[in-house]
Amino acid sequence: MSNTCGPPNERHERLLAMRTERRRLEDADVEAAIEEVDASGLVALLEEFVHLKRGRRRTLRLRAFLIGVHLCSQIHEGRVVLERVTDILYFRIGPELRERLGVADYPDHDQGFEAGYAVVRRLFKAMLDAMDPSPLPPNKHLSRAEAERLVAAADPEDLAVREDRLALFTEFVLDASVRRVKGLLAEMSDGSLAVDATPIRTYARGRRTGGPVLSTDPDAGWYVRDGDHRDPDDVPVAEAMRPPAKAQKKTTGSSKQAASQGKTSLKKKRAKYLFGYDAALAVTRDARHDTALLDDNTPNPDVLPALVIGMALDKPGRRPAYNGLKILKRLGDRGYQPGYVAGDLAYNNSDPSEWQIPVRGLGYKPVYDYRVDQLGNQGGTQGAILVEGTWYCPSMPEPLINATKDLYAERIDRETWAQRIAARRPYRLMPKETEDPKETGA
Template sequence: MHEAKNREHDRGCHPDSRYKAIARTLYAQLTPETREYLGIAGLTGNSRTWYGRYWRAVNRIFELTYPWEVNRKSHATAEAYQVALDSYSQKKRDRSDYLMNLLVQAPLGRLPQEIRDTYAGNVALDATLIEIAGRTNPNASSVDLPRRNLDAMAGAYRRGGNHDGQGAKTDKAGWEMETVVTVPNSPKQPQSFPILTTALALHHPGRTKHGPRIAMEFHANKFDERGLILVDRLYNGSKAHRFQKPTRQMGFRHVYDYKLKQTGRQGGVDDVILVDGRLYVKWMPEHLQTVRADFKAGLITREVHDKRLASRAQYELKDKGRPDADGRQYFFYPDLRKVMCFDPATGNRLTRTPKTPTTFLLSPDDAVSMRIIRHLNRFAYKTPEWREWYGMRSHVESNNQYVKADAETDLGNPDKHRPRGYAFQAFNAAIAFAVANMRRIVSFIQAQAMKVLDARTLQRARRRTDELGNRLPHRDL
């Protein structure tokens, strides 16, 4: 038993060892300039004194940022869990989210201005598991059961579906973190901007009603640029008033993927229809509206599929700028004078070209328009342009894996962040993503320098010197 405790201490998992390590840093390793910056220049004391100061400061923060009041040192009974649910404070949760995003955004100020000015505003958004040690709690609806994890408010995560665990043996205890990362300005310019985490939101696994919007709000408050949001199928399945409408009001447009049942005609208003995420005139022939379903059913070949997708372009409405602050956006009608148009009711070809206005206004004012906004895609689905842009969504997944890797911040190791509650997990993850940001900024600057300078120019000077004290050259020069 003592050996197990010693091993845990050696791995740095014991909370007291972490407090002592930071106390030693505050006591012995801070420079006068750093002390001045932190506002502790006049404080004195030994390492034990600094331990107490740090311990009290951290617990004051936790007192102000834990949304639920619950004992974190013992397993909560069903009665204690119900009391904790009733104690929920949205004010404390908002405060925790604010501090969490201050932490992750702090390193962004170190990004050189000449690089910062090149940002086009594109981001990718995804959720990732923040796993904690211990067994999973009963699901949220089982309020009459005692909690099985020391973090009484943590949820259960499952890999499939919408990640809300229901008690399977493969479920994992933890929280889910929405992460917003910057992506390159164009698929054809993969090194145009560094991959940086710009905003976070923490919630129970599968509870994605508000987290994506909250994370995007923190990003939008930090950056003025408005580009594209690249997301997976989970997000265009959201209620439009919770995610699509508010993010469009911020000025963003979306790049989505769809389930097969979501393809084809997805809505319509007046003489405009939504097919596979893009707006077309309603006189587009039927066989161009069912391309994806026909291909999946084996009715057409890949070659025919691609040709039909390309044929849609002549019926497509084109974006006129970005959405405004009310979420409204104008689109240009296509020129139909040289296009074959068909009666949507009979399928017969029209003998006269339909008359259309110059622009179409999509405004989130009614249920019909909101159904269109829910699935509206910046690019025609499955076209080469869509594939190039949607492929950049992988940056957010690779960034999450990068932060979790044991060779980096090891956020994926639950033994490194014990079950200590919402605020602890939020700040722990934020610090990990902040450290990753610093490393990515340095790596990006180095990569940019390598383009300009010869690689050997950046080599560290040799330690060995000649008889005159001059550094010896590298042998490969």
């Protein structure tokens, strides 16, 4: 969702062009949007925390705003621009429906449009503020000293309430995206899922790590492609400012070649970075099948596709265990049953009290990657061989023993790997179900 602005003349031309191409919406289309928004339950959710505690009553109701957003998304293929929402609400909906929705009547010229646009923007900002768990204002270059002052003065309880609101809104959107397959989800999923984070680039430009001025997106951070993805030079705002960097000496004569090599090295280092967020995602799927498409590339109705059912945003690599555990706890509150949970080394390397122990306490069974040197046959005892955490008969064929090794080395594809893993089952050694009288002395 975005808004736009520009120089007066440029903005006048854009509004004029929008007015020229304007077409009134059919009442039936607006009625359909009203029904969908009312049936969604989103109005009731947002009205819990997007309200005025004092001052004049808003001239635009939250319900009408959401209907305008819905119509804008339908008309513009998923894109929501506040200018277009304003145009729809005040100038493209018929007068009778506008009156029903409580939308004020503004004159159709630049000043009238700006008056409606200001109302739309204020309501949108009120929604963002109610769900923003950060004490730092965006869209301005804060000094690190000012940012630290704002963090120190913030009310932790208020920030926690906002974080909870953001989670509620995010979960509402995710639940809406899987609503039509909820039946299949209950039937085909055993509650198992994977938790992982993926970087999301911001529109804001990153600033020098630890510098005196923050980016216009002060809660974002640098993503490092290698390791745990955390910026090794990152200095949290709550900590003291780092001393300013020393001035570089001028390079002359024979030092120019060394300086050129330094620039090349710096470019390589910067190529590893992306300024943005980590989106921690919980993804579930039908683990019994490896593909969701038929031979003709159409969806297989008997296979559940990969579905995102949980999400949290944070600085890259900052708190993988915290964010993953927060998602899993809220999944339980939303009625999802626990199963296996797969995570990479970012989770496995966490403190046990922050991830492994509470995850098991929620009923999940953690699954992690083995290191490359832990794949295949890892030795044995009394004739049995240990292959990736499971005991097998020593007569198991080598292609089955080395299936995961061959997958990592790209000697086989994923489908062949899945077939070989399934073919291991007859060779698996099962523990005794009853005690041996000789061993117990009975």
